[in-house]
Amino acid sequence: MTSSNVLVTGGAGYIGSHMILALRDAGRPVVVLDDLSTGLAAAVPAGVPLVRGCVGDADLVTSIARTYRVGAIVHFAGSIVVPDSVADPMAYYLNNTVRSRELISAAVAVGVRNFVFSSTAAVYGEASAEPLGEDTPLAPVSPYGASKLMTERMLADAGLAYGLRYAALRYFNVAGADPLGRAGQSGGRATHLIKLAAQAAVGLRAGLDCFGDDYPTRDGTCVRDYIHVSDLVQAHMLALGHLEGGGPNLVANCGYGFGASVREVIGAMKRASGVDFPVRPAPRRAGDPAALVADATRLRETLGWVARHDDLDGIVASALAWERRLAETRRPAFTAAMGHA
Incomplete structure (x- = not known):
């Protein structure tokens, strides 16, 4: 493998910080670009x-x-909260689409040939x-999903016009x-279910909201394909x-092929x-589909990817262990910020 530097945008965030560890473990030199709006410098x-x-x-x-x-x-780097994208779509098109356009354009202009993009099942x-x-018709129901799809299309066009090599990886739930x-996952504002549940378990939250119990799923709650961050980074x-x-250029789903409901998590x-x-x-949230489960056949067959952490109890246990570690250092500030919520 080449030893050229890898630029990781959003490297001070949750998934980006794990990517840096994987690159360093592989002996690759890394540089991070992050505005620290949600990421933490200490994560680098x-x-x-x-x-x-x-x-x-x-x-x-x-x-x-x-x-x-x-x-x-x-x-x-990008904005990832579906309800926020519904409430303020222009902010999402700016951060996820317009700024990605500038990044891609700069990469092409300076001769960076390889580009891996954090896309989404949304x-x-x-x-x-x-x-x-991956051949399922693309019809995002949230500005978040639409903003990511636009970037996928820009990459495809840049690949055809300029020879940019790209992979767009469509995450399910990390x-x-x-x-x-x-x-x-260390960011100050938690929005994902397993992170929120871990905070409730360690006493940083008084409880947990279950958004909708009347979906057409096995127990009425949303079903998601949860992928361990280490498997995603691999x-x-x-x-x-x-x-x-x-x-060749690649678009691939990242998930396990089976889902867990909110109640199961x-x-x-x-x-x-x-x-x-x-x-x-709690009521349903705008833009939340009932179920999202990946067919990851292309990822396995094209890249030889093998899941190593595809067990819900193991995923939850690792998230809980990290949250317990954070809780001891953050509890006073977090409790004050949340108003003892």
Whole structure:
């Protein structure tokens, strides 16, 4: 594998910080670009250059690429909260689409040939197929999903016009923490179910909201394909190697092929923690499909990807272990910020 620098955008965030660990474990030099709007500088390991700035700043991206001799970009930076995208769609089109356009344009201009993009299963919208293959019609129901799909299309066009090699990995639901305890989901604002459940289990929340119990699923709650962050990062490593080895452009789902309901996740967290925290019924959230489960055949067959952490109880346990670690250092500030919620 080439030893050129890899630019990781959003590397101070949850998935990006795990990607940095994987790259360093593989002996790859890394540089991070993050505006720290949601990421934490402390999540970037010592010795890894961190440039604070916006991915939409083409001059800055060009300078980084030249200074560090960047040969590939792995693009995680972006906004990810579906309800927020419904409430403020223009902010999502700016951050996820417009700024990605500037990043891609700068990559092409400076000669960076390989680009791995953090996409999402939200591009499928409320598709009824289960599991969802990459050829499922794309019909996002949220501005978040639409903003990511637009970036996929820009990459496809840039590939045709300029020879950019790209992989767009469509995540399902990412959870868990580094098995060695080096990283986890540390952002101040939690929105994902397993993270929220872990906070309830360690006493940082008085309980947990269950958004909707009348979906057409096995227990009435939403079903999602939860993929451990380490397995997801391994997919990125394989995709990067695929592109650098001359492989064709790739769009691939990242998931396990089976889902867990909200109630099943809550049950797993209660088992792992031994805490019977309160669960409150709440209305459905705008833009939430009933079920999203991946067909990851393409990922396995094209890249040789093998899941190593595809057990809900294990995913939940790793998330809980990280949350317990955070709780001891954050409890006073968190409790004050949440108003004892």
